[in-house]
Ligand SMILES: Cc1cc2nc3c(=O)[nH]c(=O)nc-3n(C[C@H](O)[C@H](O)[C@H](O)COP(=O)(O)OP(=O)(O)OC[C@H]3O[C@@H](n4cnc5c(N)ncnc54)[C@H](O)[C@@H]3O)c2cc1C
């Protein structure tokens with residue numbers, strides 16, 4: 001056994017890493033606070049947020065309003081934007097001192113960058129990309145539910161003897177908790193000892209698109225290779241239905257639409273009320289991203305397409321005339 | 336500029352669509368599944384070969400897995416890699432990310448001269464992109480995950496364009512570094528039949544070749560354990576096929592949608 005950094009009986013509390021951008025918490029951080037609140041209450045333990053950044057006071061208050069009992073804030077100009085070394089070094093120092101029992105992080109690119117590094121620094125186990133979290137009956141250990149093999153297989157993973165038990169969770173898995181401005185909690189600033197020399201990454205340029213968030217859309221109209229480069233009808237239908245545009249990986253790889261729209265294993269997991277899936281074959285790596293939709297409508301010219309196995313309403317036809325007719329129908333019946 | 340010593344970590348994985356769960360034992364049935372090189376690792380190999388063409392140097396492949404992985408490493412050699420190393424021992428089996436990244440880091444150190452380690456963004460058989468950051472930590476070097484493009488800067492640092500949530504960033508990191516490469520960022524080249532014929536043999540190392548404590552390897556060295564395994568089941572779907580003219584289909588579609596959303 002690789003010896004743990006600290007023993008299970010020294011460990012206390014459920015912690016959530018609060019990823020932020022410009023002082024505002026990321027959606028997945030709020031989702032984790034919502035789930036964390038429920039998990040902490042079930043065992044009568046405290047829910048603590050770990051917030052690193054520069055000028056993040058508002059984010060700390062946001063965390064309290066979304067369910068944190070306590071927020072540990074580490075502020076330093078060197079923490080303003082994420083770099084592996086700065087965030088790992090500061091998080092590890094705080095964690096080794098405070099010894100949380102559990103640490104949850106969002107499975108965003110930077111959340112995973114940090115989690116993978118931190119888990120090895122702390123010599124502990126990490127359950128990556130969870131689609132569900134629960135306490136194991138009897139032991140109180142964290143059970144992380146994960147999918148493997150493109151979504152075909154599920155497993156539950158636990159970490160028995162090492163602490164913190166770490167897990168990353170994908171955005172959009174847990175609902176956004178309501179904000180309660182009256183919820184009370186303690187904000188604690190901790191001293192940061194971080195030197196520029198510790199950081200081996202220099203950020204040269206950073207581009208964030210205004211960006212859609214398909215994880216919260218209640219209607220998604222998705223296009224794949226079958227749209228042949230033309231997202232026009234898909235986009236028009238999405239707009240008519242008050243929804244967002246989704247896409248298969250292939251459509252994104254071909255540059256027809258931005259990565260923010262990608263559904264699936266390496267994209268986003270969505271749970272809309274209605275998903276219209278147009279010109280997408282339905283590979284498991286795609287389908288894991290829509291399997292929890294309320295209603296799945298598939299439009300595909302190939303009657304053998306696997307997507308029809310997983311759809312409620314199936315239309316075997318060329319997607320272009322079908323979308324055109326549907327758009328006309330919706331416009332005609334518009335009040 | 337000095338030539339680059341590049342090591343690419345590649346994993347041989349079962350084809351995801353061919354793996355199933357044995358309902359009685361609730362364990363994975365991999366026996367029937369054919370294997371392949373993990374797709375993003377192919378992009379990492381291509382990236383390494385392109386960097387070697389641009390800056391000179393060498394490309395070594397490193398994998399941890401059962402002996403049957405060796406022929407898949409031959410594929411990478413036939414694409415143009417210079418050497419291939421396979422870490423293979425029963426003691427490595429059942430490893431989660433902590434001992435996997437540890438063994439790979441020790442393998443990298445044993446290979447010796449290196450500036451850059453490239454990995455795929457994630458392995459398709461369950462783990463999810465945590466090994467590259469783990470390797471970087473064991474080696475105490477800089478890291479750039481989810482990279483789309485790499486180049487050397489005049490000052491010798493590595494310039495990496497990488498994905499962030501809702502965008503991208505360009506960073507400069509000092510070498511040595513560990514980088515994970517995004518799936519699909521390039522077109523992996525085909526095997527060269529001449530290289531296939533002349534490629535060197537795969538070097539195989541076991542746990543004692545790495546000189547590490549067996550307790551930090553494989554199942555024994557893994558903090559996490561799998562509690563249960565089951566086949567993913569999507570909610571039952573109605574599979575109602577719509578018939579009729581386009582207009583009739585459109586009308587039915589509109590009805591089904593309106594039942595759930597107002598707009
Ligand atoms: C590690 C890994 C991760 C992956 N992650 C993802 C992921 O996150 N998301 C994802 O989507 N994929 C992912 N993939 C890729 C996935 O396996 C499939 O290749 C991909 O989903 C296929 O996209 P597609 O359905 O658009 O294209 P195709 O499979 O080519 O299907 C196109 C479909 O369009 C239909 N069609 C064509 N023309 C028309 C028309 N005029 N009208 C109606 N139908 C038409 C065809 O019948 C066909 O079914 C991943 C793969 C790997 C290896």
Ligand SMILES: Nc1ncnc2c1ncn2[C@@H]1O[C@H](COP(=O)(O)O)[C@@H](O)[C@H]1O
Nearest residue numbers: 344399454455457458462463464465466
């Ligand atoms: N057993 C292994 N042998 C070689 N490389 C590996 C192994 N496991 C993971 N990797 C590398 O780490 C990347 C991410 O894998 P993972 O963290 O398992 O999702 C893969 O794309 C490989 O480049």
